[in-house]
Amino acid sequence: MASTSLDTARSYFQAIQNGDLDTVGNLLHDDVVWHQPGDNQFSGERNGRDAVFAMLGGMMEASQGTFTIDTVHALMTNGDLVAATIHFAGRRDDAAMAMDGVDVLRIEAGKIVEVWLFSGDPAAEDAFWG
Template identity: 30%
Template sequence: MTTTAHDLGRRFHAALTAGDWAAIRSLLHDDATWTLPGDNTISGTAVGGDAVVERARKIASYGVSFELLHVLVSRDNMALSLHNTAQRPDAVLDEHLTTVCRLRDGRIAEIETYLSDVPGMNAFFV
């Protein structure tokens, strides 16, 4: 894959907001992982490309709006700075987060998400 880290970040976000699960899967290595903090239905580590896609699907199923603030790049990796919001009758999600993606051979090998409001995430994703 000859995509830049910045382009990869934009493609990941675009696929997430569109619910294009096949596109997300194409950006991941088979052994990709995604780790989220907290103690709720989306917390912990998803292991394997298919499990990472299922985690993205589950998060999106809660009606989350994924506002992209910035794509940040390092020499070898990239991160998405996001503002995620959603609302249910009994809970509101309003958090800033950074999703750090470690890349290998032009694809995502590992994702780790850092949150501004872990208790709020725990209350929302029940």
């Protein structure tokens, strides 16, 4: 189970970094639950792949297409959970952010069924997203 979860997570992050939204969509369960941290326009729980893609599209629009996970430092697994230490960044005309974070994915049968995100500097991320 661990290698399957790890392989799924690795494929997910590679697809995110390459902008391969078809693969991302195929790896997300139809009923995925996404927990976005903070106190900004994107914070809160999203239920379902369509709601997650709508949020991610909003993030790309707000960041003028620059939001990215530029580094995946490590992937660690425990059963159906995979924790990823990452670095993410974004910029727009009048603001920029760059910080470390942790993404935790719960994976079942090769599909991501739940996601929890953690930001290294929640106040800076909230200020960036507004």
